[in-house]
Amino acid sequence: MTSRGRFLLATATGLVLAGLVHIGAVLLIPRLSEADALSRARTGETLDHAMPVYTLATGDTPSPPEAWLPIPDPAVAVGICAYDLADGPMRVSARTGPLMLSLAVHGRRGAFYAVTDQAAVRGALDLVVLTRAQYDEALANADENDVTRDVRIVAPDAKGYVVVRVIAALPSQRPAANTAVQAVSCTVDVPAEDKAGG
Incomplete structure (x- = not known):
């Protein structure tokens, strides 16, 4: 050569x-990366409601600089609920109202499920995120005569977060959108026998 x-x-x-x-x-x-969305969302894991990520400006109150998601829509209030399914299934409960609300479930590899307020039953939207084992256990323990309104989602990863978005179509709806995000409940779902025993 x-x-x-x-x-x-x-x-x-x-x-x-x-x-x-x-x-x-x-x-x-x-x-x-230590500053990815999952790591940032986990800072609010101990909260029992959605951690505000982007709140809408209302009157004299400007939008705070806490937005770390990609360029937020100025008409959408955003909150995050982090979960670790090792602690138990994660229940996200929201009451629907006049504003459009959506929930998107994310794992380490991105979003894997999304639902809007159109799936609500009698004004309530209950989303339960579980592992496959927790889902199988819930099915085995369920009474076939007991109708549940839960939307059960099997997560591919044990850790993740749920993004809550509420759209304010008009400037006058911005305070209601911020309140709707704060009103979303994010709790570890405890089986009925554990509640009765403890």
């Missing part, structure tokens, strides 16, 4: 190796 051939081979090998290193680094960023 000539010196020019060796030079071209070394250059091509170096470029391929550099490309692989860059691709590997980009793919590892989400796993190594």
Whole structure:
């Protein structure tokens, strides 16, 4: 092999190796990041209601600078409920009203379920996020004559978060949108026999 051939081979090998290193680094960023959405959402895990992420400006009160989601829509109030299914199933309860409300369930790899207030039964929307084992246990313990209004979701990951969004179509609806996000309840679901015993 000539010196020019060796030079071209070394250059091509170096470029391929550099490309692989860059691709590997980009793919590892989400796993190594400490400021990803899941990590930020977990700061509010102990709350029993949605942690406000983006509240709408109302009158003299400007929108606070806490927004860490991508550029927020100025007409949407956003809150987050973090969960760890090792503690038990996560119940997210919301009362529907005149404003459009949506819940999106996210895991480590992104959103895997979304529902709007159109799925509410008698003005209440109850979403329960469970592991496969918790879901199977809930089915085994369920009374077939007892009708549940829960929307049960099997999560692919034990840790994640639920994004609550409420749309204020008019500026006068902004306070109601902020209140609706704060009114969403996020609790660890305890089975009935545990409630009775404890």
